[in-house]
Amino acid sequence: MSTTEFPSVDVEQLSKEARDQLDQHAYEVVQFHFHESTGCPFWLEKKAEFNFDPLTEVKGYDDIKKFPLFEDEWLRGGPVRRWVPKALSDKPVYVFETGGTTGIPKSRIVVEDHWTDYELFSDTLPDEYFPKGANWLMLGPSGPRRLRLAVEHLCQHRGGICFCIDLDPRWVVKLIKKGWMDHLEEYKKHCIDQAVTVLTAGHDIKCMFATPKLLDSLALGLEERGTSLQEVGITGIFSGGTEFTPQWTRYCVEELLGGPAEESGVYMTPTYGNTLMGLACSKPITAADGYKIAYYAPQPRAVTEVVSFDDPHQVVGYGETGRVKLTTLTKEFFVPGFLERDEGEREKPFATYPWDGVSGVRPYHEFATSTTVGVY
Amino acid sequence: MSALNLPALRWGKPYESLEFQEISHFITGEPVAKISQINGGMIRRDMRHATKARNILRDIPVEDLIAMVKKAGALFETAELPLGDGTQSVDDFVRQQSATTGLPEVLCRSNITKNAFVLKNIEQILDALTRGLDLNILSQGYGLEDRGVIVSYQAQANALGAVLPSNSPGVHTLWLPVIPLQIGLVLKPGSQEPWTAYRVASAFEQVGIPMEAISICPGGHDVGESILAACERSMIFGSAQTVEKYAGNPGVQVHGPGFSKILLGDDVVDDWEKYLDLMVESVYSNGGRSCINCSNIWAPRHTKEIAQALAERLGPIEPKAPEDPESGLAAFTAEGVGKAVWEMLQRDLDESGVTDMTAEYGSRLVEHETCAYLRPMVVHCESPESAIATKEFMFPFASVVECPQDQMLSKIGPTLVGTAITKDLNWIRQLSDATHIDRLNVGAIPTNRLNWLQPHEGNLIDFLFRSRAYQVPEEMLAAV
Numbered sequence: 097m098s099t100t101e102f103p104s105v106d107v108e109q110l111s112k113e114a115r116d117q118l119d120q121h122a123y124e125v126v127q128f129h130f131h132e133s134t135g136c137p138f139w140l141e142k143k144a145e146f147n148f149d150p151l152t153e154v155k156g157y158d159d160i161k162k163f164p165l166f167e168d169e170w171l172r173g174g175p176v177r178r179w180v181p182k183a184l185s186d187k188p189v190y191v192f193e194t195g196g197t198t199g200i201p202k203s204r205i206v207v208e209d210h211w212t213d214y215e216l217f218s219d220t221l222p223d224e225y226f227p228k229g230a231n232w233l234m235l236g237p238s239g240p241r242r243l244r245l246a247v248e249h250l251c252q253h254r255g256g257i258c259f260c261i262d263l264d265p266r267w268v269v270k271l272i273k274k275g276w277m278d279h280l281e282e283y284k285k286h287c288i289d290q291a292v293t294v295l296t297a298g299h300d301i302k303c304m305f306a307t308p309k310l311l312d313s314l315a316l317g318l319e320e321r322g323t324s325l326q327e328v329g330i331t332g333i334f335s336g337g338t339e340f341t342p343q344w345t346r347y348c349v350e351e352l353l354g355g356p357a358e359e360s361g362v363y364m365t366p367t368y369g370n371t372l373m374g375l376a377c378s379k380p381i382t383a384a385d386g387y388k389i390a391y392y393a394p395q396p397r398a399v400t401e402v403v404s405f406d407d408p409h410q411v412v413g414y415g416e417t418g419r420v421k422l423t424t425l426t427k428e429f430f431v432p433g434f435l436e437r438d439e440g441e442r443e444k445p446f447a448t449y450p451w452d453g454v455s456g457v458r459p460y461h462e463f464a465t466s467t468t469v470g471v472y
Numbered sequence: 473m474s475a476l477n478l479p480a481l482r483w484g485k486p487y488e489s490l491e492f493q494e495i496s497h498f499i500t501g502e503p504v505a506k507i508s509q510i511n512g513g514m515i516r517r518d519m520r521h522a523t524k525a526r527n528i529l530r531d532i533p534v535e536d537l538i539a540m541v542k543k544a545g546a547l548f549e550t551a552e553l554p555l556g557d558g559t560q561s562v563d564d565f566v567r568q569q570s571a572t573t574g575l576p577e578v579l580c581r582s583n584i585t586k587n588a589f590v591l592k593n594i595e596q597i598l599d600a601l602t603r604g605l606d607l608n609i610l611s612q613g614y615g616l617e618d619r620g621v622i623v624s625y626q627a628q629a630n631a632l633g634a635v636l637p638s639n640s641p642g643v644h645t646l647w648l649p650v651i652p653l654q655i656g657l658v659l660k661p662g663s664q665e666p667w668t669a670y671r672v673a674s675a676f677e678q679v680g681i682p683m684e685a686i687s688i689c690p691g692g693h694d695v696g697e698s699i700l701a702a703c704e705r706s707m708i709f710g711s712a713q714t715v716e717k718y719a720g721n722p723g724v725q726v727h728g729p730g731f732s733k734i735l736l737g738d739d740v741v742d743d744w745e746k747y748l749d750l751m752v753e754s755v756y757s758n759g760g761r762s763c764i765n766c767s768n769i770w771a772p773r774h775t776k777e778i779a780q781a782l783a784e785r786l787g788p789i790e791p792k793a794p795e796d797p798e799s800g801l802a803a804f805t806a807e808g809v810g811k812a813v814w815e816m817l818q819r820d821l822d823e824s825g826v827t828d829m830t831a832e833y834g835s836r837l838v839e840h841e842t843c844a845y846l847r848p849m850v851v852h853c854e855s856p857e858s859a860i861a862t863k864e865f866m867f868p869f870a871s872v873v874e875c876p877q878d879q880m881l882s883k884i885g886p887t888l889v890g891t892a893i894t895k896d897l898n899w900i901r902q903l904s905d906a907t908h909i910d911r912l913n914v915g916a917i918p919t920n921r922l923n924w925l926q927p928h929e930g931n932l933i934d935f936l937f938r939s940r941a942y943q944v945p946e947e948m949l950a951a952v
Contacts, residue, residue, distance in 0.1 A: 275717045277697065277717070278721070312516075316516055316517060319520070320520070341490075341491060343489050343490035343511070344511060347513065347514065351514070386490060387490065
C-alpha cells in the first residue's frame with residue numbers, strides 16, 4: 097500500500113515540493129473563485145467586503161489568511177445556486193446537508209468533489225483487504241448526505257456494487273433529545289437488522305463503511321446470531337469520527353475484529369472528515385504505537401492545521417494542542433479557513449503525506465459538553 | 473499518599489485502558505487516582521457472559537457466601553486492602569474519598585460504618601428483605617415451604633447493573649446484598665467516588681468471592697446507558713429528570729431525590745420544641761447530602777417559631793477543613809455548582825410568603841478558589857403552594873411549611889422517608905395508606921435513621937426475583 101514509510105526518503109524535500117504545489121494550487125483556486133467569469137455569486141458578492149483584491153493579492157497559501165474565517169452559518173438557507181461557480185453552472189449539481197435535526201440545515205453543493213476525494217482515498221486502501229471488484233455495505237446515514245453517495249462511488253470506482261441501509265440521523269438525534277432511549281435502541285436494532293440481512297443474503301460483500309457505533313453494534317449483532325464479521329466475509333472496513341480515540345481503536349481491533357489485520361484478516365482504517373473537507377486519511381495504526389491516530393488531509397485540495405486557541409492564524413508547535421482549522425481549495429468549493437468543532441495535536445509530515453497532520457482529534461473542549469458526537 | 477492506578481474490572485479481570493480519568497484533591501489539586509475508562513460496547517459484549525457470573529455464584533452454597541460477605545464486611549471496615557496498583561488502609565480510604573468528593577472525613581468514616589454494618593449483618597438483612605424466605609429457594613428457583621407448598625422465585629437477571637453516584641457513599645448499602653443472592657454485579661462507580669465500589673470488590677476478593685461475578689466499569693455516559701440497556705435489572709441514582717426518564721421501565725430502579733419530610737400532627741405540634749434535636753439531626757446529618765435527609769418540615773402552626781429555632785441551631789454552622797472532626801458540611805467540588813444552586817435558591821426566595829430564616833447568620837454561599845460551600849439554610853413558607861416548600865438541595869436545607877394537617881397528605885408530594893409525629897390513629901391510618909410515602913416512620917424517629925432490617929426504596933428481592941407458579945406431580949414433591 098502507498099502509506100509505507102521509506103526511511104531514506106527526504107521528507108524535508110518532499111514537504112517543500114508539497115508546499116510549492118499547495119501555493120500554486122491556492123493561487124489557481126482563488127483565481128477561479130474570484131474571477132467574474134468563473135466564480136460563484138456568493139464569493140463574487142463577498143469580495144466587495146474585503147479590503148484586498150484576491151485576484152492580485154493572493155499569490156500562495158499564506159495569503160489565504162487575508163480572508164476572514166469561513167462561517168458555516170453562511171451555508172444555511174438559499175438560494176443554493178449562489179454557491180455554484182459560473183464555470184460549472186451547466187454541470188449536474190448535488191446538494192449535501194449537515195445538521196438539520198431542527199431548523200435549516202447547512203448545505204454544500206458538489207459536482208464531482210466527492211468522487212475525486214474518494215478516488216484519492218481509494219488509492220490508500222490496501223487491495224488485499226479491500227479487493228477490487230468486491231461488493232460493499234454502506235452502514236451509515238442515508239438521505240441528503242455526502243457520505244452515502246461518496247461511499248457508493250468509492251465502491252463503484254473499485255469495481256463493486258454498494259448495498260445501503262435506511263438510517264435517518266436526524267431522527268436519531270431527536271430520540272436522544274427526547275430521552276426516548278428505548279426507541280433509540282430499537283432504531284439501532286432496526287439498522288443492524290438491515291445490515292445483517294444484506295450481509296447474510298449471499299451478496300459476497302467484503303468491504304464496508306460503518307460509523308464506530310454501528311460497527312460496534314453490528315459486530316455484537318452478528319455474534320449474537322452465532323457469526324462474526326470475518327465469517328460473513330468482511331475483510332476491509334473504513335470508518336470515521338472523533339470517537340476514534342486510541343482506546344476505541346484498540347477496542348475495535350482487539351474485541352470487534354479479533355486482532356490486527358494480519359491475524360484476524362480484517363483491516364480497519366479510521367478517517368476524519370466532513371461535508372466541507374472530504375476526508376483525511378490515517379497513518380496506519382498499530383498496537384506498538386499505542387493505537388495513535390494521526391490524520392492527514394488530502395492536500396492540496398484540503399488543508400488541516402492545528403492552530404492556537406487564542407489566535408486562529410497561529411499554528412502551534414509540533415506535538416502541541418490546538419484547534420483544528422480546515423481550508424478547502426477545490427474548484428467547486430472554497431473554504432478559506434474554518435475552525436472545526438475539534439481539537440488535537442499537530443503532527444509532523446512523513447513520506448506518504450509530506451505535510452502537517454493532526455492526531456488525538458476530539459471535540460473542542462469549550463464545546464465538548466454541549467456537543468453530541470457519534471450519535472449513530 | 474501516591475495516586476493509585478485503578479483498572480476497570482471486567483468480570484474480575486483488570487483492564488488497563490488507554491484512557492484515564494484523573495481525580496484530584498478538591499483543595500490542593502493533588503492527583504489521587506487515575507482510573508481506566510472503558511466504553512459502552514464493552515459492557516454489552518461482557519454482558520453476554522453474565523450467566524457465568526450467576527452460575528459461578530450458584531456453585532457456592534448461600535450459607536458460605538453469607539459467611540464470606542460477613543468477613544468481607546470486617547475487612548472493609550478495618551483492613552489494609554489491595555487496590556489497583558497499591559494498597560489502601562481505612563485511613564487512606566477516608567482521605568481519598570474525602571479528597572475527591574468534598575465530604576468531610578468524619579462523614580466518610582460514618583459511611584464506612586454504615587456499609588460495613590450491612591455486610592457484617594447480611595444474614596439479618598437478607599432475612600428482612602426476603603421476609604424470612606429460605607435463601608436456597610432463591611438459589612434453586614423453587615422449593616418447599618414449611619407448610620408443604622411449593623414456592624418459586626425466578627431470578628430476573630444474571631447480574632444487577634448499578635450506575636452509582638458520587639454524592640453520598642451511604643447509598644452503596646443498596647447493592648451490597650446482591651452477591652449472596654447469587655447474582656452478579658456490574659457497577660459504574662461515581663466519577664468522583666470510585667472508592668467504595670473498588671474497596672468492597674477488594675474485600676470480596678480477599679474472602680474468596682469469585683471475581684468473575686463482578687465488573688467495575690468506570691467510563692462516560694455511554695457506559696451508564698449500556699449498563700441500563702444490557703442488564704435486565706439495574707439501578708441508577710440521579711436527579712428528578714433521571715427518575716422521569718426511566719419511569720415505567722420495569723428493568724430500571726431509579727433512586728432520585730428523596731424529598732424526605734417531617735410532619736408534625738395537630739396533637740403534638742404545640743410541643744414542637746421536644747422534637748427540635750430530631751429535626752436538626754434529620755436535616756444536618758451526612759452534610760445534608762442524602763436522600764434520607766429531611767428537606768421539608770410540615771406543621772399546622774408554630775412554623776415560624778420552629779424555623780427560627782432551627783435557624784438558631786443550623787445557621788451559625790460554618791465550613792471547616794475536611795479533616796476537622798467537627799466538619800459537617802460537604803464541599804461542592806464541581807466548578808460553579810455551589811454558586812448555581814445558590815442562585816436557584818435566591819429565585820425561590822423572591823416568592824412572597826417565603827422567608828430566609830438563616831439570613832441573619834451571614835452569607836450562605838462560601839466560595840473558595842477550587843470549591844464552594846453552602847452553609848445550612850432554613851426557610852419559612854407561609855403556604856404549601858410556595859415552590860420551595862417541596863424542594864430538596866444537596867446541603868443541609870429545610871423549608872418549614874405551614875399547612876393544616878388535613879391537607880398535608882395531598883400537598884407534600886413524593887416522599888422517600890416520612891417521619892410523622894403524631895398519635896392520631898385516624899391520621900396514622902391515612903399516612904399508612906399514602907402511596908406517595910415510601911418509608912414511613914410513625915413517631916419521633918429522625919428521617920436519617922434507617923432500620924436496615926426494613927427494605928429501602930423498592931425491595932431488592934421484588935426487583936430481582938419474580939414469584940411465580942411452579943407445579944410438580946405429587947410423587948416428585950419429596951425431591952423438591
